[in-house]
Amino acid sequence: MSELKTQELTINMGPQHPSTHGVLRIELLTDGEVCMRAIPHIGYLHRCFEKHAENVDYMGVMPFVDRMDYVASMNNDIAYAMAVEKLLGVEVPKRAEFIRVVMAELNRIASHLLAIGTYGLDVGTFTPFMWAFRDREFILDIFEMASGARLLYNYLWIGGVWMDVTPGIEEKIKEFGDYFGPRIDELDTILSYNQIFINRTKNVGIIPLETAINYGLTGPNLRGSGKKWDLRKNEPYSIYPELEFDVPIGTGEMGAVGDCWDRYMVRVREMRESLKLVKQALKQMPAGPFRAKMQRVRPAPGEAYFKTENPRGELGFYIVSDGSIKPYRVKGKSPCFTSISCLDEICQGAMIADVVAIIGSLDIVLGEVDR
Amino acid sequence: MDSKTIAEKLKEKFPDAIETFKEPASGAHGDPWIEVSPEKIHTILKFLRENENLSFDNLLCISGVDYSDRLEIVYHLHSYHHLHKIVIKTLLKDKQNPQIETVCDLWKGANWLEREVYDLFGISFKNHPDLRRILLPDDWEGYPLRKDYKHQDYWHGIKIGM
Amino acid sequence: MKKYFLDIYRGMRSILKGMILTLIVAFRPKATIQYPFVKRELPTRTRGRLYCNIDDCIGCKLCAVACPVDCIYITANKRGPEEEIPLTSPESGAKQRKFHLPQFDIDFTLCCWCSLCTVVCPTDCLYMTKEYEFSVANQQDLIWQFGEGQKPGPKQKIEPPHLKSVK
Numbered sequence: 001m002s003e004l005k006t007q008e009l010t011i012n013m014g015p016q017h018p019s020t021h022g023v024l025r026i027e028l029l030t031d032g033e034v035c036m037r038a039i040p041h042i043g044y045l046h047r048c049f050e051k052h053a054e055n056v057d058y059m060g061v062m063p064f065v066d067r068m069d070y071v072a073s074m075n076n077d078i079a080y081a082m083a084v085e086k087l088l089g090v091e092v093p094k095r096a097e098f099i100r101v102v103m104a105e106l107n108r109i110a111s112h113l114l115a116i117g118t119y120g121l122d123v124g125t126f127t128p129f130m131w132a133f134r135d136r137e138f139i140l141d142i143f144e145m146a147s148g149a150r151l152l153y154n155y156l157w158i159g160g161v162w163m164d165v166t167p168g169i170e171e172k173i174k175e176f177g178d179y180f181g182p183r184i185d186e187l188d189t190i191l192s193y194n195q196i197f198i199n200r201t202k203n204v205g206i207i208p209l210e211t212a213i214n215y216g217l218t219g220p221n222l223r224g225s226g227k228k229w230d231l232r233k234n235e236p237y238s239i240y241p242e243l244e245f246d247v248p249i250g251t252g253e254m255g256a257v258g259d260c261w262d263r264y265m266v267r268v269r270e271m272r273e274s275l276k277l278v279k280q281a282l283k284q285m286p287a288g289p290f291r292a293k294m295q296r297v298r299p300a301p302g303e304a305y306f307k308t309e310n311p312r313g314e315l316g317f318y319i320v321s322d323g324s325i326k327p328y329r330v331k332g333k334s335p336c337f338t339s340i341s342c343l344d345e346i347c348q349g350a351m352i353a354d355v356v357a358i359i360g361s362l363d364i365v366l367g368e369v370d371r
Numbered sequence: 372m373d374s375k376t377i378a379e380k381l382k383e384k385f386p387d388a389i390e391t392f393k394e395p396a397s398g399a400h401g402d403p404w405i406e407v408s409p410e411k412i413h414t415i416l417k418f419l420r421e422n423e424n425l426s427f428d429n430l431l432c433i434s435g436v437d438y439s440d441r442l443e444i445v446y447h448l449h450s451y452h453h454l455h456k457i458v459i460k461t462l463l464k465d466k467q468n469p470q471i472e473t474v475c476d477l478w479k480g481a482n483w484l485e486r487e488v489y490d491l492f493g494i495s496f497k498n499h500p501d502l503r504r505i506l507l508p509d510d511w512e513g514y515p516l517r518k519d520y521k522h523q524d525y526w527h528g529i530k531i532g533m
Numbered sequence: 534m535k536k537y538f539l540d541i542y543r544g545m546r547s548i549l550k551g552m553i554l555t556l557i558v559a560f561r562p563k564a565t566i567q568y569p570f571v572k573r574e575l576p577t578r579t580r581g582r583l584y585c586n587i588d589d590c591i592g593c594k595l596c597a598v599a600c601p602v603d604c605i606y607i608t609a610n611k612r613g614p615e616e617e618i619p620l621t622s623p624e625s626g627a628k629q630r631k632f633h634l635p636q637f638d639i640d641f642t643l644c645c646w647c648s649l650c651t652v653v654c655p656t657d658c659l660y661m662t663k664e665y666e667f668s669v670a671n672q673q674d675l676i677w678q679f680g681e682g683q684k685p686g687p688k689q690k691i692e693p694p695h696l697k698s699v700k
Binding site for chain 1: 558578
Binding site for chain 1: 401402404429430434436451479480482483505
């Protein structure tokens with residue numbers, strides 16, 4: 001009897017696939033159930049951010065920046081605003097810095113909640129997803145009180161914030177602080193330390209530290225691989241040096257260092273740290289003006305690169321000014337773009353079902369990948 | 372090490388390839404940068420990455436900028452070991468057929484970043500393993516981030532623009 | 534073999550723990566509301582549909598310049614030399630209205646609710662209302678007119694074809 005003939009099969013995953021977190025197409029080259037290569041094809045959500053930015057004034061870029069990583073708009077705004085402020089040399093009032101940090105950290109919690117909830121959904125559990133959205137709603141309500149919008153805020157402006165926070169918001173944030181701590185414990189019980197979840201994610205999609213650095217991974221993906229690197233700590237900006245917090249890293253508690261569970265757990269632990277930061281910043285918030293006095297934004301010719309720690313990694317903005325009211329060039333270097341570029345390397349030899357788990361653990365937002 | 376020391380060090384090593392070290396003018400703010408000649412870019416970046424005192428192991432960003440008379444590629448590098456960073460710039464005078472050597476073999480992350488520059492500026496990277504368009508469709512015409520770009524009217528029967 | 538049964542035991546235990554927790558959560562107050570019947574109370578700064586009080590508008594076009602998506606269209610004609618120049622209302626600073634404003638259109642298909650236009654308005658005549666339900670049967674209905682002598686609302690109301698046939 002002659003041998004059975006086998007051949008590699010190409011499977012197209014996406015662009016409309018629930019586990020790709022947006023419109024991402026992955027070309028899977030499979031041998032049976034094992035994935036030989038995973039080639040991501042992006043660009044389905046390309047909205048010409050960089051070309052847009054060249055055609056509006058510095059302030060008008062802000063709404064477009066919001067729409068890059070639409071789950072963490074406040075963090076995007078902080079990166080862009082600080083890049084322009086670096087170019088301008090403007091000093092931001094202390095109160096504005098505190099408001100920014102409170103908002104950014106709340107948004108980090110909201111973003112991680114979404115990442116965790118949908119990750120649970122990817123690997124087959126539904127309840128944590130609903131709980132995560134319930135808690136995220138609380139944060140969105142706070143943002144709505146402050147800025148009037150629920151998702152795309154345009155609240156942090158160049159030189160400060162749009163308006164001072166509404167009276168009553170501090171009580172609301174305090175209430176959230178008391179409410180949310182126990183919720184993380186519940187999340188731990190139902191998802192993080194659930195044996196089925198652990199077995200599903202441990203030793204899957206291991207990214208060694210060398211690979212992570214070589215690919216330029218940042219944020220929780222890098223920390224999951226065991227590198228203690230956080231821009232808020234290592235290259236502190238804004239008021240982070242005045243606040244106390246830890247940088248959680250992946251330790252290989254359940255399997256190897258840098259597997260999906262480690263990356264997931266870094267996010268859960270980061271939420272606790274963010275909560276600490278919010279409480280501290282709220283306590284120390286001084287009174288004073290909320291926006292620096294400035295004329296229309298018109299930086300002198302020059303260029304600046306500024307990066308901040310976003311929920312998904314380091315978001316950098318490279319801005320070139322030619323002295324006019326419009327930026328000459330704005331380049332956004334998004335963390336998700338680099339995260340997804342290493343997918344091919346870590347998916348080799350994984351099962352097809354694990355590819356879903358790996359994409360979920362990288363926590364990509366396609367709005368930011370494609371810009 | 373600050374940018375100035377690194378620039379001096381590079382000047383010692385590659386006296387003919389380093390063109391200028393520029394700091395922002397007195398009134399302006401921003402980052403200083405080192406301008407290098409495009410032929411030597413790979414050698415210089417390799418030196419920056421592999422020299423023990425420099426060891427730039429983290430490539431932050433590769434961006435292209437279009438000026439009226441030239442194209443620029445800007446490399447932002449950072450080192451996890453020594454915690455210093457540097458901006459390397461290189462100028463391409465030939466706007467019709469700009470070419471430069473790839474740095475994919477030094478940082479794997481450069482692969483997609485270079486593809487993006489190729490996609491939006493039309494700068495082709497020599498020896499790149501997989502130089503395709505990344506954000507735009509494969510059969511798109513023109514390079515959108517060039518200042519003189521005019522979009523095509525129709526793409527596969529779809530009207531473009533408003 | 535031992536690991537196999539250990540895994541089963543641990544799996545069952547985690548499920549049981551989760552179930553108990555879910556049961557506790559089930560008796561907490563509901564987080565949802567029955568949306569079309571019950572509506573949320575919106576905060577004061579809510580960004581809803583833009584509204585222009587044209588009697589206070591001085592035709593400075595700052596909003597159209599600030600708009601990052603260019604969705605505000607204004608036609609301003611200078612008043613003649615012998616025409617009387619009216620003032621805006623006292624609350625908005627009683628400024629001179631030097632222009633006729635036959636057209637003040639906002640295209641809500643483009644608007645991105647960034648609120649940049651309302652901030653620059655010197656007389657606060659352009660502001661955001663709390664209205665957030667925009668669904669229409671025809672895209673044209675989202676282009677609103679606010680010009681002088683016009684009734685604020687859709688520029689040209691086009692009845693959807695399927696409704697016409699019913700009549």
